[in-house]
Amino acid sequence: MKIEITRATSEQLKKKPAPGAGVGFGQIFTDHMFLMDYEEGKGWLNPRIQPYGPLSLDPAALVFHYGQEVFEGLKAYRWQDGDIYLFRPRLNYERLNRSARTLCMPTVDVEDMLEATRKLVWLERDWVPSEPGLSLYLRPNMIAVEAALGVRVSAKYLFYIIATPVGAYDARGFDPVGVYVAEEYTRGPAGQGEAKTRGNYAVGLLAHQEAHRLGFNQVLWLDGMEGRYVEEVGTSNIFFRLDDELITPSLTGTILPGITRDSVIHIARHWGLKVAERRISIDEVIVAIERGRLKEVFATGTATVITPVGRLAYSGKTYVINGGKTGSLAQELHDYLVGIQYGIIRDPHGWMERGV
Numbered sequence: 255m256k257i258e259i260t261r262a263t264s265e266q267l268k269k270k271p272a273p274g275a276g277v278g279f280g281q282i283f284t285d286h287m288f289l290m291d292y293e294e295g296k297g298w299l300n301p302r303i304q305p306y307g308p309l310s311l312d313p314a315a316l317v318f319h320y321g322q323e324v325f326e327g328l329k330a331y332r333w334q335d336g337d338i339y340l341f342r343p344r345l346n347y348e349r350l351n352r353s354a355r356t357l358c359m360p361t362v363d364v365e366d367m368l369e370a371t372r373k374l375v376w377l378e379r380d381w382v383p384s385e386p387g388l389s390l391y392l393r394p395n396m397i398a399v400e401a402a403l404g405v406r407v408s409a410k411y412l413f414y415i416i417a418t419p420v421g422a423y424d425a426r427g428f429d430p431v432g433v434y435v436a437e438e439y440t441r442g443p444a445g446q447g448e449a450k451t452r453g454n455y456a457v458g459l460l461a462h463q464e465a466h467r468l469g470f471n472q473v474l475w476l477d478g479m480e481g482r483y484v485e486e487v488g489t490s491n492i493f494f495r496l497d498d499e500l501i502t503p504s505l506t507g508t509i510l511p512g513i514t515r516d517s518v519i520h521i522a523r524h525w526g527l528k529v530a531e532r533r534i535s536i537d538e539v540i541v542a543i544e545r546g547r548l549k550e551v552f553a554t555g556t557a558t559v560i561t562p563v564g565r566l567a568y569s570g571k572t573y574v575i576n577g578g579k580t581g582s583l584a585q586e587l588h589d590y591l592v593g594i595q596y597g598i599i600r601d602p603h604g605w606m607e608r609g610v
């Protein structure tokens with residue numbers, strides 16, 4: 255793939271955050287972005303990197319009206335020797351393609367996209383933070399840009415990748431969160447829960463606001479059909495340590511197949527732990543808490559890696575998990591995964607790929 259590069263002029267270059275200044279999550283964007291266009295019958299055209307800036311879109315672009323959009327999220331990590339690595343980036347583009355198929359959108363060439371990602375990371379290498387815990391978050395995004403108001407599949411798309419230096423997703427760090435079981439809200443009975451697409455997030459906002467109002471950090475979603483089975487927490491996958499078994503909801507079509515989820519399952523099995531992917535009802539969780547069998551609960555995702563859950567509110571009661579503290583398994587998984595991502599622990603799984 256021939257990527258045309260237009261570099262930002264010296265006036266366009268932004269000031270990078272000073273080390274230690276704190277970068278938040280997705281608040282500052284780098285100097286460049288990757289873009290390419292799609293036209294039905296022609297395929298992907300004009301792969302290019304240009305200065306970061308606003309997009310010019312027709313107000314009738316189909317994405318604004320009927321939500322044909324898919325995205326991804328992955329990180330570039332700077333190792334102590336200065337080299338930059340990506341964590342299982344192929345899986346992000348493979349998942350982007352599965353999400354795209356769900357929304358009748360064109361797929362991308364995974365190898366080309368890895369090349370585009372590396373080119374962008376290379377150009378923005380000085381934006382990849384060297385402080386521990388920080389990284390450069392990459393957000394590939396595909397949107398329907400054909401101007402039309404009829405409900406139908408767009409014939410034109412825009413794909414782009416933007417980048418932002420990020421700290422820990424949650425400013426509170428690695429402290430356990432409180433989750434609120436959404437009983438009166440669902441994300442819909444079938445929907446597109448296994449696709450990373452914007453509709454899944456917009457429908458969650460109201461419940462999230464409600465959870466916040468009640469003093470909780472995240473929403474725990476139950477399935478939309480029966481309102482019984484645990485699906486995800488916020489926009490992360492969820493794990494329960496019940497006695498000495500790790501349980502995570504199976505991928506039934508309404509749950510996002512997280513790459514962190516997959517990695518945690520792999521690591522836990524590698525460590526000899528029993529891991530089950532199965533349906534788990536909220537009643538089973540509550541009974542396990544009452545019997546003292548539920549040792550730990552944690553969420554997984556690229557942004558936060560592992561988020562321990564310390565409180566769970568359901569049906570008017572708030573249950574404390576593991577004394578409200580981070581569990582030992584959550585801590586070990588976090589340290590191991592982060593250790594691999596930052597090159598501190600040798601990667602026996604072949605997960606890290608050179609970023610430039």
Ligand SMILES: *Cc1c(COP(=O)(O)O)cnc(C)c1O
Pocket residue numbers: 327450454486488489490491510511512513514515554555556557
């Ligand atoms: C992105 C995402 C996850 C986590 O996936 P990772 O690949 O681990 O980052 C989980 N649930 C939802 C809804 C997501 O959007």
